[in-house]
Amino acid sequence: MKKTGILNAELSRVVAGLGHGDLLVIGDAGLPVPPGVPCVDLAVTLGVPRMLDVLDAVLSEMCVERAFRASEAGSVGGEIDARVGCALVTHEVFKERSAGAVAVVRTGEGTPYANVGLVSGVVF
Template sequence: MKKGPVLNIALSQLIASLGHGDMVVIGDAGLPVPPGVPVIDLALTHGVPRFMQTLTTVLEEMQVERHVLADELADRNLPIAAAIAALDLPGRGSVPHADFKRLTAGARAVVRTGECTPYANIILFAGVVF
């Protein structure tokens, strides 16, 4: 049995297959997924799993070079914005939510959580460990 933090098969395979610059989206339950982008749906019910639980678990296995948030997050969901800021992730960027949704079309996958709070979404860009 796998010992690392990510036990979900599809999520573990995704992280293992990432190359430098590949995008992974972790999104709330309402984030639309563009046609053709695979979805790893972890959502069980409202709030399960939480966005931050999913993000912190993914960060234990994924090397991140930079990340992008929606501009609206800071004003519309302060608890999530503060929790992400506390992680001190590299290379913070932000764009309007409409642009954020367009960017997701280039993602390797969207990881859907059970989070039901606004703008609880992030795009992670894979880094390298060397």
Template sequence: MKKSGILNRHLAGALAELGHTDGVLVCDAGMPIPDGPRVVDLAFRAGVPSFAEVLDGLLDELVVEGATAAHELRGAHRELLERRLPGLAYVPHERLKELSAGARLIVRTGEASPYANVLLRCGVFF
């Protein structure tokens, strides 16, 4: 048994399969989930787990070379993303939904705030 890091076996296994340039969408509970990408649904109740908790856990485990969020994102989640993901790019929310179809992995949170979604692009550790 793992003693730290992401303990959810489905999520830990999916992360181990990612490679350079693979996309990982971290999304709120209301984001439409396209057919195709692998989905790990962590949503339990409205707000649980939060977008911030899940994003922080993923950033502890992944090398991220880029990220994209929706222009419509406002407030605390926008500040959170800009602090943690320098060079964050913005696109219209409709475009982010289109891009999500090309993600390799989608991690759905219980977040109940609008536009709390980010598409991460995996990097390499060397």
């Protein structure tokens, strides 16, 4: 058993398998998952786990080259930006880009537009 980091086996596998330029989406409970895109469903109940908690765990293990989020995000947008600088896109564009994701991570977050797209970088 892992002692630290992401303990969810499926999420850990997805993060470990990312290559340069791969997209990982972390979303709220209502974000639609595009057909054909795997979903790592972490949602337990509304609000659990919070999207920001999942984002923090992923950022502790993932090298992020760039990120984007919906411009419609309210105060949660600022909290996302404080963790990882994001380009802003409309929610419709966000959903379109999600179709190219390696996976969508569904959280229990109930805040509208609490979604972020993370593009994998390299550590060298």
